[in-house]
Amino acid sequence: MKPLVKRILIGVGAVVGTIVVGGGAFVAYQAHAFGSSMDTVYDVPVPNITVSNDPAVLERGKHLSEAVGGCLNSDCHGGDLSGGKTMEFGPLGRITGPNISKAGIGAAYSPGEMFRVIRHGIKKDGRSVRFMPSHEIGWLPDSDITAIVSYLATLPPANKPNGPIELGLMAKVLDRMDAIHIDVARRIDHKSPIVGPAPTPTAEYGKYLAKLCTGCHGNTLSGGPIPGAPPDLPIPTNLTPDETGLKGWTYEDFDRLLTQGIKKNGQKLNPFMPISSFGKMDETEKKALWAHLTQLPAKPFGGR
Ligand code: HEC
Known part of the structure; x- marks a missing residue:
């Protein structure tokens, strides 16, 4: 040589x-x-919560558990709280929502601990949940979280063993780089947690609901591949009013997408986008989301 x-x-x-x-x-x-x-064991007191059996509260709790919190989604804790299906994220790992019914973790949690895990992302043992999106739903007003806790407490025990949660090295690194969110409690201000307003069909309320979309569509909602995700996972789209996003969409197009899973171009939406939950949103919620999305600054696709 x-x-x-x-x-x-x-x-x-x-x-x-x-x-x-x-x-x-x-x-x-x-x-x-x-x-x-x-x-980290977080020093956040368990609030004193009494479950309600007022039918109106339970109805509100059911609606939020299905449409907003996604608790009952098959990808999360399953329709009967017995646990979700295992989601495979290639090198990032595998995640399964645990059984939170009274035959599972639900038996060990007091109503106050259930409230705390939703608001703060803190488990019974004081440590952070993994992947459970408390940073996206914990803003729900106290009365709404109490309604969820009250409703979940009415569901019968459902027997099913917990599936695997395994995190690859890459998932841990991407969490630290803020590209994906697994370590949830560190992303919440426990001293003064964000609490949203009462529901109205306005952008002001929609801003809070849109937190539910950021895990996939990105913090700025401009879409792009989920970092580190395997190539067979569908790519979240641009939700800002850009040419590459929702420019030209009407509320009716948006409503059809959420309720029927049909895109503006007539194509079927990939079921990875959880419309089995979001499709149950009420008019106030859908209108609020739409009001928020349409007033976002237009951003080109892929900025996440
Ligand atoms: C679990 C991940 C995930 C979440 C959470 C999610 N989406 Fe999506 N969304 C996707 C994916 C992936 C696509 C593209 C699917 C396809 O191409 O068929 C998509 C597509 C869309 C589309 C269609 C855009 C187009 O150009 O056809 C809209 C509108 C949309 N999402 C809105 C929302 C809203 C609003 C929320 C929050 C309430 C949300 N999404 C939450 C993954 C998600």
Whole structure:
């Protein structure tokens, strides 16, 4: 081998070596930070909650559990709370919503602890939940969270063992880089948690509901592939009023998408987008979301 080529190769090797060793250290550091954050025991008192059996409260709780909280979604805790189906995210890992019925975790949680896990993302043992989107639904006003807790308490025990939750190294690193949200409690201000207003069909309320869309469509709702997700996962679209997004859509188009899963171009929506829940939103909620989405600044696709 000619000395120059050899020297170049050694140089390249050194650079690659530095990246590998440096990258390895970065990954190890992030994985460690993830682990110690998940080990944090949060000092947030359990609120004093009494479940209600007022039919109007239970009706509100049912609606929110189905349409907004998504608790009863088959991807989350299942229609009978016995646990969701295992969602496979390739190298990121696998996640299964646990059995939270009275035959599962639900038996161990007091109403106050159930309220705290929804508002703060904190489990009975004081540590953060994984992946459960409390940072997207915890803004619900106290009366609404109490309604959910009251309704869930009326559901019968459902026997089913819990499925796996396994997190790949990449999932931990991406969580630390804020590209995906697994460690939920660290993203919530426990001293003064965000509490939303009472429901009205306005952008002001829609802003809160739209938090439910950010996990997939991105913090700015401009869409793009979910970081680290396997290629067979469908790509969340742009929800801002850009050419590549919802420009030209009417409320009727939006409503048809949520309730029937049919896109503006007539195509069928991929079922990864959870319209089995969102399709049950009431007029106030759908109108509020639409009012919020249409007043967003237009952003090109993919900014997430
Ligand atoms: C679990 C992930 C996920 C969540 C949560 C989610 N979406 Fe989606 N959404 C998707 C995916 C993926 C697509 C594209 C599906 C396809 O191409 O068939 C999509 C498509 C859409 C479309 C169709 C856009 C088009 O151009 O046809 C709209 C509108 C939409 N979502 C609105 C929402 C709203 C509003 C919310 C929150 C209330 C939301 N989504 C929450 C994953 C999600």
